[in-house]
Amino acid sequence: SHWVFDFAEGDKSKKDLLGGKGANLAEMSNLGLPVPPGFTITTEACRAYLAEGREPDGLADQVSEHLDKLEKDMGRGLGDADDPLLVSVRSGAAFSMPGMMETVLNIGLNDESVAGLARQSEDERFAMDSYRRLLQMFGGTVLGIHGEHFSDAFDQAKDDKGVTDDLDLDVDDLKGLVETFKGLIREHAGIEFPQDPREQMDLAIRAVFDSWNTDRAVLYRRQERIPEDLGTAVNIQAMVFGNRGMSSGSGVCFTRDPASGDQGEYGDYLQNAQGEDVVAGIRNTVSLADMEQIDKTSHDELLAIMKTLEAHYRDMCDIEFTVEQGKLWMLQTRVGKRTPEAAFRIAVHMADEGLIDMDEALSRVNGEQLANLMFPRFDDKAEKKLLGVGMNASPGAAVGKAVFDWATAVEWAEQGEDVILVRKETTPEDLHGMMVAKGVLTSRGGKTSHAAVVARGMGRTCVCGAESLDVDTREGEFTVRGGKTIVEGDVISIDGSTGEVFDGEVPVVPSFVVRHFEGEEVDQPLVQAVARLMEHADSKRRLKVRTNADTAEDAGRARRFGAQGIGLCRTEHMFLGERRQLVENLIVADDERGQEAALDELLVLQRQDFLEIFEAMDGLPVTIRLIDPPLHEFLPDITELSVAMAVADVRGQRKKRQRKLLAAVQRLHESNPMLGLRGVRLGIVIPGLFTMQARAILEAAAERIRGGGQAQPEIMIPLVASVRELDLVKARIEKIAHDVETELGQEIPHKIGTMIELPRAAMTAGEIAGSAEFFSFGTNDLTQMTWGFSRDDVEASFFSTYLEQGVFPVSPFESLDVDGVGALVRRAATDGREANPDLHLGVCGEHGGDPLSIHFFNEVGLDYVSCSPFRVPVARLEAGRSVL
Numbered sequence: 001s002h003w004v005f006d007f008a009e010g011d012k013s014k015k016d017l018l019g020g021k022g023a024n025l026a027e028m029s030n031l032g033l034p035v036p037p038g039f040t041i042t043t044e045a046c047r048a049y050l051a052e053g054r055e056p057d058g059l060a061d062q063v064s065e066h067l068d069k070l071e072k073d074m075g076r077g078l079g080d081a082d083d084p085l086l087v088s089v090r091s092g093a094a095f096s097m098p099g100m101m102e103t104v105l106n107i108g109l110n111d112e113s114v115a116g117l118a119r120q121s122e123d124e125r126f127a128m129d130s131y132r133r134l135l136q137m138f139g140g141t142v143l144g145i146h147g148e149h150f151s152d153a154f155d156q157a158k159d160d161k162g163v164t165d166d167l168d169l170d171v172d173d174l175k176g177l178v179e180t181f182k183g184l185i186r187e188h189a190g191i192e193f194p195q196d197p198r199e200q201m202d203l204a205i206r207a208v209f210d211s212w213n214t215d216r217a218v219l220y221r222r223q224e225r226i227p228e229d230l231g232t233a234v235n236i237q238a239m240v241f242g243n244r245g246m247s248s249g250s251g252v253c254f255t256r257d258p259a260s261g262d263q264g265e266y267g268d269y270l271q272n273a274q275g276e277d278v279v280a281g282i283r284n285t286v287s288l289a290d291m292e293q294i295d296k297t298s299h300d301e302l303l304a305i306m307k308t309l310e311a312h313y314r315d316m317c318d319i320e321f322t323v324e325q326g327k328l329w330m331l332q333t334r335v336g337k338r339t340p341e342a343a344f345r346i347a348v349h350m351a352d353e354g355l356i357d358m359d360e361a362l363s364r365v366n367g368e369q370l371a372n373l374m375f376p377r378f379d380d381k382a383e384k385k386l387l388g389v390g391m392n393a394s395p396g397a398a399v400g401k402a403v404f405d406w407a408t409a410v411e412w413a414e415q416g417e418d419v420i421l422v423r424k425e426t427t428p429e430d431l432h433g434m435m436v437a438k439g440v441l442t443s444r445g446g447k448t449s450h451a452a453v454v455a456r457g458m459g460r461t462c463v464c465g466a467e468s469l470d471v472d473t474r475e476g477e478f479t480v481r482g483g484k485t486i487v488e489g490d491v492i493s494i495d496g497s498t499g500e501v502f503d504g505e506v507p508v509v510p511s512f513v514v515r516h517f518e519g520e521e522v523d524q525p526l527v528q529a530v531a532r533l534m535e536h537a538d539s540k541r542r543l544k545v546r547t548n549a550d551t552a553e554d555a556g557r558a559r560r561f562g563a564q565g566i567g568l569c570r571t572e573h574m575f576l577g578e579r580r581q582l583v584e585n586l587i588v589a590d591d592e593r594g595q596e597a598a599l600d601e602l603l604v605l606q607r608q609d610f611l612e613i614f615e616a617m618d619g620l621p622v623t624i625r626l627i628d629p630p631l632h633e634f635l636p637d638i639t640e641l642s643v644a645m646a647v648a649d650v651r652g653q654r655k656k657r658q659r660k661l662l663a664a665v666q667r668l669h670e671s672n673p674m675l676g677l678r679g680v681r682l683g684i685v686i687p688g689l690f691t692m693q694a695r696a697i698l699e700a701a702a703e704r705i706r707g708g709g710q711a712q713p714e715i716m717i718p719l720v721a722s723v724r725e726l727d728l729v730k731a732r733i734e735k736i737a738h739d740v741e742t743e744l745g746q747e748i749p750h751k752i753g754t755m756i757e758l759p760r761a762a763m764t765a766g767e768i769a770g771s772a773e774f775f776s777f778g779t780n781d782l783t784q785m786t787w788g789f790s791r792d793d794v795e796a797s798f799f800s801t802y803l804e805q806g807v808f809p810v811s812p813f814e815s816l817d818v819d820g821v822g823a824l825v826r827r828a829a830t831d832g833r834e835a836n837p838d839l840h841l842g843v844c845g846e847h848g849g850d851p852l853s854i855h856f857f858n859e860v861g862l863d864y865v866s867c868s869p870f871r872v873p874v875a876r877l878e879a880g881r882s883v884l
């Protein structure tokens with residue numbers, strides 16, 4: 001196999017094979033940009049290594065061939081004692097996993113070549129500093145020694161000398177550290193640091209392969225839904241040094257602001273430093289504007305390259321670079337991660353600039369980002385006590401109790417607390433805490449620090465580099481310079497859009513985007529970008545978007561959000577509260593007259609319910625589902641009632657009504673109520689309920705029409721398994737319709753259809769379609785019934801184990817199980833349409849608002865999706881994207 005590719009052999013389309021970093025290094029090399037030469041070991045080699053537990057045959061030879069070529073190109077040998085070639089060994093998967101996997105720099109240094117490097121560079125301090133960095137990274141990454149052993153020894157050396165800046169350590173101090181670090185390796189790994197450069201390199205390559213399976217990498221992939229089996233590529237590249245004095249440095253930059261989407265370059269630069277110092281946020285960086293003052297030539301060249309890259313990739317690029325003694329080198333580029341706000345704004349800007357068209361712009365945003373922008377933000381008018389300001393690294397308004405380590409964050413979050421994770425800087429270890437926290441606050445590091453990059457990726461609110469806060473994670477507190485101390489458990493609020501940190505709980509208000517959807521004029525660049533892309537999505541989409549709403553208020557909001565009707569009005573809530581009594585009356589009634597009296601009272605109330613909804617949705621279709629849940633949900637709890645009865649018995653106060661009620665509750669009690677007397681089964685066993693509802697719907701529609709409005713009721717029968725069930729209740733509804741039309745002397749347009757939410761219904765959809773004018777897929781029940789998962793129980797009980805073990809990548813209640821449940825949907829849609837070409841098809845389970853599922857529903861040819869009001873804009877956007 002072809003395991004190793006020279007940079008010149010690759011390009012950006014080979015991401016799966018060369019990883020993102022390798023493919024983009026190749027692309028930049030081919031563009032003629034100043035990239036230090038090197039080669040990439042493929043992800044295929046990593047997969048082979050992980051499968052067999054050893055390097056695949058031929059890999060070592062191919063590495064040797066490419067290393068020979070690299071040595072020739074550079075005119076130096078790896079680890080040569082007089083003038084050593086040094087290389088970096090870096091991971092790089094197809095999907096970027098920032099900070100999750102390993103990198104080792106300065107491979108090739110040993111006790112001899114460090115002297116060669118010192119002579120060649122005429123800088124012994126630099127050579128020693130490079131060696132101690134190698135020992136530190138090699139010890140941590142390759143040998144698995146805890147990083148703190150090295151950083152503690154480093155801090156100790158500074159303490160001993162009475163200095164705080166790394167740069168105040170001189171050659172002798174660094175020589176001492178080199179010996180200390182070698183001792184740490186001996187002590188903790190039980191081996192001598194390998195002096196053979198090739199052995200160093202081979203061990204580093206293996207460590208990168210292995211890092212694919214570290215806990216934090218596995219966790220990150222699960223969070224980001226990155227497949228488990230891709231493996232990482234390994235990039236081996238000639239070293240260039242940002243730590244060769246003040247005319248050297250390292251930086252990270254973006255071609256546009258990744259937080260706001262503002263046009264114009266954005267970046268951080270750090271003099272006399274290697275790249276990891278910038279990303280780790282260990283020392284504070286300067287802006288690109290300041291870099292211009294420091295080194296104008298490199299700065300100008302960098303800006304020119306940024307323009308080239310953006311035009312070439314036609315997207316915002318994220319770039320890592322190094323300046324070595326005044327010479328600029330490009331170390332990495334990729335299409336940059338961005339906040340949801342930046343995604344919308346950049347897409348529209350680029351379309352306006354003519355870099356991309358509107359279809360492309362639409363493909364670059366997604367429903368999850370839009371959902372994110374619909375989160376509330378802090379109330380401008382609220383009183384706030386400012387504690388400090390950092391960088392606005394990832395937007396949102398987060399309120400929670402301050403915690404200072406990831407373990408506490410996890411523990412408290414599990415107890416239902418909202419927490420803000422506060423750290424000096426975050427490391428990949430903190431990932432777990434970042435996932436459960438409402439927000440992340442750090443006192444060091446810029447917008448390109450680990451905390452910022454990871455938080456943006458997760459859509460987590462983040463403020464970083466709040467330098468005026470003195471964070472003491474050991475004590476579990478932070479102190480505002482010259483002011484208040486916040487201890488673990490104190491509530492703070494952080495604004496990821498402004499970088500502000502507030503004391504206590506700040507009230508939140510709806511987002512600008514929501515206010516825009518509500519119909520307000522909102523003069524914000526973000527809102528304009530969202531509006532443009534929504535308009536484009538609406539002009540593209542084939543799927544209609546309806547809403548699940550059972551109050552006039554929800555219906556009204558959904559309509560303002562763009563809903564084109566109601567796809568599911570659940571009627572069961574209309575039987576709760578005071579109306580419960582009427583359901584009780586119905587159930588305990590002694591005779592038909594008693595039942596009818598109870599139903600008549602319900603009829604009046606239901607008619608009013610439906611009338612209000614028809615008003616809110618005037619002119620649009622409204623699907624009303626007849627009562628679905630088991631009746632005992634409307635009755636008192638069996639145990640409580642039994643106890644009450646026993647007490648009443650003792651006191652001799654037992655009442656006739658209570659006795660009847662208990663009898664009814666006992667009669668209706670079921671071990672598996674979701675598989676019991678519910679849905680259409682209720683309609684068959686207690687016909688009066690369904691016919692009362694049908695009458696209320698039709699009378700309300702008639703009234704609306706008489707009042708000059710338009711009502712388009714669609715009466716929907718739940719939980720049908722067989723066409724016979726549907727026929728039985730349909731005949732009764734049709735009779736009611738006929739009666740009402742005769743009584744009122746008025747035609748009432750209406751449809752009668754069914755939900756498809758049982759596997760049997762899906763498998764016999766051809767027959768059912770003969771009796772239905774529409775199907776609505778109830779994918780909640782269909783998922784429950786297909787997998788045999790109780791939807792009320794399993795997510796809390798064993799789903800985390802199932803997700804961990806890879807039974808599915810995401811809960812099938814959240815995103816449709818396309819292979820199983822989806823196959824049933826597809827078959828029912830096909831068979832249903834074949835039997836009845838006029839059949840109208842929709843979906844009203846939770847999946848109707850889920851981006852991935854929406855793409856599937858578009859593909860199988862449904863007519864609409866229906867989702868909760870707040871998901872309506874998300875569904876519109878995704879429906880538009882699904883046809884691109």
Ligand code: PEP
Pocket residue numbers: 568570628757777778779780781782844845846
């Ligand atoms: C469904 O089962 O998908 C559905 C929409 O109905 P409910 O969630 O009310 O059972």
Ligand code: MG
Pocket residue numbers: 718757778780781
């Ligand atoms: Mg259902």
